[in-house]
Amino acid sequence: MEKLINDFSFGLFIWQVVIFVGLIFLLKKFAWKPILDAVNDREEGIKNALLSAENAKKEMQNLQASNERILQEARLERDTLLKEAREIKEKMIADAKEEAQTQGLRMIEQAKASIESEKNAAMAELKSHVSSLSLDIAEKLLKDELSNKDAQMKLVEKMLGDVKLN
Amino acid sequence: MVISTRTLRFTIAVFIAGLPLFSFANPVSDTTKVQTEVSHAVADTTHAVAEASHEAHAEPTDAKSKIKAFINHHLLDSHDFVFSANEETGEHYGFSLPIILWDGGLQVFSSSKFNHGESVAENNGNYYVLHHEKIYKTDAAGTLKEGHGGHPENVKPLDLSITKSVVGILGIALLMFLLFTSLGKSFAKNGGISKGPGRIFEPLVLFVRDEIAIPNIGEKKYKKYMSYLLTIFFFILFLNILGLTPLGFNITGNIAITASLAILTYLITTLTANKNYWGHIFWMPGVPTPMKFILAPIELLGTFIKPFSLMIRLYANILAGHVVLMSIIALMFIFKSWIGSTLSFGLAFALSLLEILVAFLQAYIFTMLSALYFGMGNEEHHHDEAHH
Numbered sequence: 001m002e003k004l005i006n007d008f009s010f011g012l013f014i015w016q017v018v019i020f021v022g023l024i025f026l027l028k029k030f031a032w033k034p035i036l037d038a039v040n041d042r043e044e045g046i047k048n049a050l051l052s053a054e055n056a057k058k059e060m061q062n063l064q065a066s067n068e069r070i071l072q073e074a075r076l077e078r079d080t081l082l083k084e085a086r087e088i089k090e091k092m093i094a095d096a097k098e099e100a101q102t103q104g105l106r107m108i109e110q111a112k113a114s115i116e117s118e119k120n121a122a123m124a125e126l127k128s129h130v131s132s133l134s135l136d137i138a139e140k141l142l143k144d145e146l147s148n149k150d151a152q153m154k155l156v157e158k159m160l161g162d163v164k165l166n
Numbered sequence: 167m168v169i170s171t172r173t174l175r176f177t178i179a180v181f182i183a184g185l186p187l188f189s190f191a192n193p194v195s196d197t198t199k200v201q202t203e204v205s206h207a208v209a210d211t212t213h214a215v216a217e218a219s220h221e222a223h224a225e226p227t228d229a230k231s232k233i234k235a236f237i238n239h240h241l242l243d244s245h246d247f248v249f250s251a252n253e254e255t256g257e258h259y260g261f262s263l264p265i266i267l268w269d270g271g272l273q274v275f276s277s278s279k280f281n282h283g284e285s286v287a288e289n290n291g292n293y294y295v296l297h298h299e300k301i302y303k304t305d306a307a308g309t310l311k312e313g314h315g316g317h318p319e320n321v322k323p324l325d326l327s328i329t330k331s332v333v334g335i336l337g338i339a340l341l342m343f344l345l346f347t348s349l350g351k352s353f354a355k356n357g358g359i360s361k362g363p364g365r366i367f368e369p370l371v372l373f374v375r376d377e378i379a380i381p382n383i384g385e386k387k388y389k390k391y392m393s394y395l396l397t398i399f400f401f402i403l404f405l406n407i408l409g410l411t412p413l414g415f416n417i418t419g420n421i422a423i424t425a426s427l428a429i430l431t432y433l434i435t436t437l438t439a440n441k442n443y444w445g446h447i448f449w450m451p452g453v454p455t456p457m458k459f460i461l462a463p464i465e466l467l468g469t470f471i472k473p474f475s476l477m478i479r480l481y482a483n484i485l486a487g488h489v490v491l492m493s494i495i496a497l498m499f500i501f502k503s504w505i506g507s508t509l510s511f512g513l514a515f516a517l518s519l520l521e522i523l524v525a526f527l528q529a530y531i532f533t534m535l536s537a538l539y540f541g542m543g544n545e546e547h548h549h550d551e552a553h554h
Contacts, residue, residue, distance in 0.1 A: 004421055006317060009243055009300075011266075011325040013422040015332045020401065020426065023339045028393035031346030035371055036392060038353030038360075045358065 133163070233496040237489060241416055242299040244330040246277040249413070258282050263333065267294070269303065269323035277327070294323070301325050331423070334415045338404045346400075367400070374399050374533060382537040387544050391537065394434060398427060399533040402480065406525030409484060410518065418528070419484035421477070428477035431536045436469070439543030472539055476532060483528050487521045 137159050141152060248260035262278040269292060279287035283296040286308035295304045302310060302320035313319035328336075349364025360368050374396050379388040405418045417423055445451065447465040450458050494517060497510035 007242070007421050008425065009325065009329075009420075009422045011327060012243055012329060012331055012420065013426050014326060015328075016335060016423050016426045017430075019332075019335050019339050020397075020430070023342065023401070024393055024397045026343055027346055027397050030343070031350045032393045032396050034350035034353060035346065035368075036375070036389075038350070038358060039368075039372065039375075042353075042358045 137163075229500055233493075233499070237492045237496070239299075240414055240492065241419065241485060241488060243416075243420060244299055245280065245296060245301075245327055246282065247330050247333065248282070251282075256284075263330065264328045265294075265301070266326040266328065267301065267323045268326060273323070295320075301327075330415065331417045331420055334405065334408055334417045335423075338401065338408060342397075342400055342404065370399070370403075371396060378530075378534050378537045382534070382541040383544060384541065390438070391434070391540050394430070395533050395537055398431075398536060399529050402427070402532055403525060403529035406484060406529060407522070409488065410521055410525065416484070416488055418480055419488055421481050424477045424481040427480070427532070428473040431476060431539060432469070432473035434536075435473075435539045435543045438540065440545075442545055443543045472535075476535055480528055480532055483524060487524055491517050491521060 137156075140159065141156055245265060246258075246260060246262050248258045250260075251258045262276045265273075265275050265277050265279075265287070267273040267289075271290075273289050273292060275287065275289045279285070279289070280294075280296045283299075286304060286306070287294045287296075288306070293304050293306050293308065294301050295308045295310065297310060297318060300322060302318055303323055304310060304320055310318040310320055345364045345367065348362050349360055349368065352361040352364065353359070355361070375388070375392065378399075379392055379395055383391055402418055405415070405423075408415050409418060447469065448462050450461045450465065453461065491514060494510050494514045498507040498514075501507050501510060
């Protein structure tokens with residue numbers, strides 16, 4: 001302990017305190033402040049850059065996901081459209097077929113009806129014709145009966161032959 | 167060639183542990199012996215002063231005591247800057263430093279007047295003599311009165327000389343200023359990235375901030391202590407490293423230096439401490455009232471012991487490192503055989519590497535403990551929370 005006290009040099013102590021305190025203040029102003037500020041700024045910058053990179057990555061992922069979704073939706077829509085078109089086509093064909101069938105049937109029906117009516121008319125005409133013809137024959141026969149028996153017979157035969165020809 | 171590394175390490179460790187014991191067993195008693203011899207010589211003859219001072223570092227004839235004297239001389243501060251000295255011709259290679267004394271007015275003269283402690287310096291009619299690197303006022307003949315414990319009783323004027331240590335401190339201060347201002351400027355010049363020689367120390371700056379200041383003081387308050395912590399860390403580190411160079415500085419191994427650093431830490435702790443810190447010292451919460459009266463003086467004493475331990479730790483570590491390293495280097499000259507000298511060269515080399523580690527470690531410990539004390543002075547209520 002005595003050696004320690006004896007070794008203690010007061011002058012050196014004063015010099016050391018003066019130089020050291022001066023050094024602290026000088027370095028504080030000219031070195032530590034700019035160094036620490038710069039380092040802090042740099043660290044902030046790195047932190048921000050990392051954060052924005054992370055954000056950009058997230059955004060990109062979101063974008064990709066929405067792209068995927070849109071694509072999926074478009075695909076679904078296309079599928080439904082195609083399906084609808086196919087259905088419409090089939091329905092149209094079926095409708096057309098049905099229409100044609102009913103139309104044909106109706107036409108056949110009409111044709112049949114008209115044939116029937118024509119036939120009836122023809123039959124009626126024929127009937128009237130036959131009746132008038134029979135009346136004519138009967139008239140003529142009656143006239144011939146009145147004049148000549150032979151001639152009447154011949155006439156009837158001739159008439160009959162004519163009818164046959166008819 | 168297969169030698170287990172453990173055995174090898176053990177052998178080396180034992181050797182290192184054992185060497186100082188027989189080469190440097192009791193330096194204190196020996197120095198006093200030299201000093202008493204010196205004082206006797208002083209009392210006897212008129213120009214004994216020169217001889218006496220000379221005796222302190224050059225006169226002993228056998229190698230061992232010469233080495234001891236040399237080491238003791240090295241551990242002290244010095245008033246001139248000597249790189250090496252030729253024992254036979256008495257020539258010293260180096261340069262003189264200014265002596266500044268306050269002795270009824272400022273006395274400024276060159277240390278060359280002392281002639282390396284061999285002659286009496288005269289300035290403005292006052293006579294001074296250099297004895298064991300202390301300046302004493304004396305008469306024209308240079309007599310020193312013997313005091314108790316081997317120290318002369320003569321008046322010691324206030325010695326404000328630019329000693330070797332002051333030169334070292336100034337050099338390191340200048341180096342630090344240039345290095346760190348250039349580092350500070352390089353950030354702005356180079357777009358936020360440091361450049362130049364200061365760049366090597368940027369990780370250390372960050373280390374002090376992230377590993378010493380923030381964990382010990384806290385995120386909120388660490389900023390106001392950063393200047394002090396950074397300055398003290400690099401100051402101690404650079405001075406420790408400077409002490410390992412062959413220039414022969416022993417600055418951080420000087421009690422005046424470590425005392426000033428410890429006192430600054432104490433002052434900063436005390437002046438920036440909050441209410442809570444004082445509360446814990448004088449009125450310890452959470453203990454019975456009688457205990458508070460017992461604890462208060464203990465706690466108060468603790469605040470002085472903390473910086474005191476800082477002072478002694480750094481001083482003792484660096485001093486011991488210098489003593490051991492110099493002793494082992496000196497062994498080379500004592501052994502004077504190729505095997506012994508080679509071995510002690512290897513040891514000195516290994517120990518130098520260890521000393522570099524110690525240089526960093528002591529700078530770290532000093533800064534770290536300072537930060538810890540600042541953190542204690544700024545602690546917020548913790549104990550009170552436990553009571554709620």
